[in-house]
Amino acid sequence: MNTRLSFLLDGAEVPFTPGQSVIQAALAAGRYIPHLCYHPEFTPHGSCKLCTVRADGRPAAACTLPARAGLQVDSETEELRALRRTLVQMLFAEGNHFCPSCEKSGNCVLQSLGYDLEVHTAGFRHFFLDRPVDASHPDILLDFNRCVLCRLCVRASEEVDGKGVFYLGGRGVQRRLLVSSESGRLADTDIAVTDKAVEVCPVGVILRKHVGFAVPIGRRRYDVKPLRERALEDAPRGEEGTHG
């Protein structure tokens, strides 16, 4: 056997295979780095910046940073924890998030990140953006108020469903999730309730109709186990990283 490739994450060795990103290798090795727009099944996007680490001193998103032998990665530092808290606060201030009334409560990645990072308030003034819901589709509800612009549904619709139902339009804080049909309504697209795009939303934007609150709050995904445990369970592992 040739020597195992590895880098250091907060001082501890993390093995990797060539082609892996820092976050892939870390999660596979049982080491959690907070993230939101990263999803193991899709091309990394690198936009939420929750997974920002310092690699050899330079800030970089761990999901788009290729793992390199000997790299020194810092993640659990006070500076980066403060950054992640600020980013989560920013997302809570930008969107219209009312966890107690949201069907996704307990299954929501943003909410769980808030708990994980001990973010108790948005801190900043809320933007109160006007984002009307789209209830046109018989089986799917779109509540844009909760969108965090992770682009997972765009990626899923393009990469898995082969449909291109969603896109992100606008710029700056006007940037928002849109439906690509001439009417702009979901009912006028070929989306199906079984599409990957419907399943992948980490927050409460894309919801299945007729099944609301089927699992009671308190028994949901992140109610039962915290986010960091779930993220490690979901991480694909090669033979290299199964020791975790």
Place this chain on the structure above:
Amino acid sequence: MSTPPLTPELEAVLDRHGRDPTRLVQILREAQELAGWLPPPLITALARALRLPRARVEGTAAFYSFLYLRPAGRYRVLFSDNVTDRMQGSEALLDQLCERLWAEKGRVTEDGLVYIDTTSCTGLCDQGPGLLVNGWAIPRASRERLDLIAGLILEQRPLAEWPAELFHIDHPIHRRDLLLAEPPTAGEALAAVLAHDADGSGLLAQVERAGLRGRGGAGFPTARKWAACRQAPGAVHYVVCNADEGEPGTFKDRVLLAEYADLVLEGMTLCAYVLGAGRSPTQGLIYLRGEYRFLLEHLQSALARRRAAGLLGRAICGRAGFDFDIELHLGAGAYVCGEESALLESLEGKRGVPRNRPPYPVTHGYLGQPTVVNNVETFCAAAVIARHGAEAYRARGTPDSPGSKLLSVAGDCARPGVYEYPFGVTVREVLADCGAQDAQAVQVGGPSGTLVGPHEFDRRIAFEDLATAGAFTVFGPQRDLFEVVRNYVHFFAHESCGFCTPCRVGTAILRGVMDKIHAGRGARHDLEQLEQVERAMRLASHCGLGQTACNPLRDLRTRFRPTLERRLASLDFAPAFDLDAALARARAFTGRDDARAHLHTDTLAS
């Protein structure tokens, strides 16, 4: 969904671009010139014709300020909203035009005739306020000129029939050095290089010896960039000229493209010779900002002249195997496209969102091929080096910043325009030359640069001191620097592409806080929030826009703090008065000392 067939004019647009999806931004721009806006069925039809997902086409169109997915009026009047335009009275002029035309800012009139709004700096700061009417630049807005424009709009006269004088733009140059010293003769630098350099390695070494650094602001060594690209394997090596001059207050590239087009094109051709070693295929692209639409035909004819003279095309200057040509690409209103990887995305017909790096453009640039992206001025400097030699070039400037720099001088000064200085010139010298008395501050390098006050006017324009892409905006004593910075903060909030959380949300929070302070409701807590947001933006923003967007605020806070604090309604303070201690006598009278006889700040808060 039934899609109406495309009109013959649209078919012609598609054909002219070879139905190539990478030409999408150009196709959308031209389609809009025909229809005035981009209606949903047109998006569907273009998507089908280009075999692109409809969402791709719509998402791209939705990114650019000058592409409209809703009816935008037959006349679109956009007032340049740089701080220099405001200093020249643009806000009152906008109100005047709105009143005259019964229009409301930011809303198309009921009859669909006119739309009046603001836009980011149009690069006419030396002759502002600037306007764009249906994409065509008009300088020196005044009450009289706007009366004339209002009349033309009410008569519904086509733009082609408007007096040409309205669109006349001057290109004032007040100081010339290495670059601007003599009018370039097309082909001279090329001939000099081809005479003794068989594969471009000589020129590369010369550029290295000259110590040329990129003029876009970052100052990356040009020779290192060219060498890395030359070594990178690829089917085609691309030379891209970044003419997306969007930094508010900058206009020197406008002047170079208008008056020194041959120098720019010569520099690009020389770069191509280095990249392709005179043997392997090279191709050039100029990304011209949409605001400079008026330069398009001028540049096209410069290209045609060079082709006719054998300076572009096949076997340049008779050298077999040295083939190179240049295509023009027009932007559509997005500051972020000045960032080189966003610019490449836009060139490929996509949204101008900066790429994840590595890989870098020198190995994986335009269409994944090795690409050099340089500023307009950098290519000019390369041509000057090729013509006059590295030693002559190094003789000017400082050891760390050889050569000269073009400055776009505007604001409170007697002679705005372009000034070329050797690097190392002090702020004070420039102020004296442009006729600026009593300046209280100068914004060097635009909002993403540095705001300096009088105690720093002996600092030097150089990469090792005040680095700049070229803006030099002067503020006289009558200006409120808080409002200057607030204008810049609004600019970044408008131009953030929205891709990453820290910049998208951060720039909007900063705007909100600055507006709150402006309204007289600021407190110390707001300054703390500004700093919290700034830390996140500097650390985690995806590109230079977000990382530098806080610079004006940083400078206001550190160099002009009283200007900022004067605007606060209250400074947080800890009272010297101790409530609990004040109750000591009462406790003594009643003989109590239990917990409920004490006041604690935490019980007070609950």
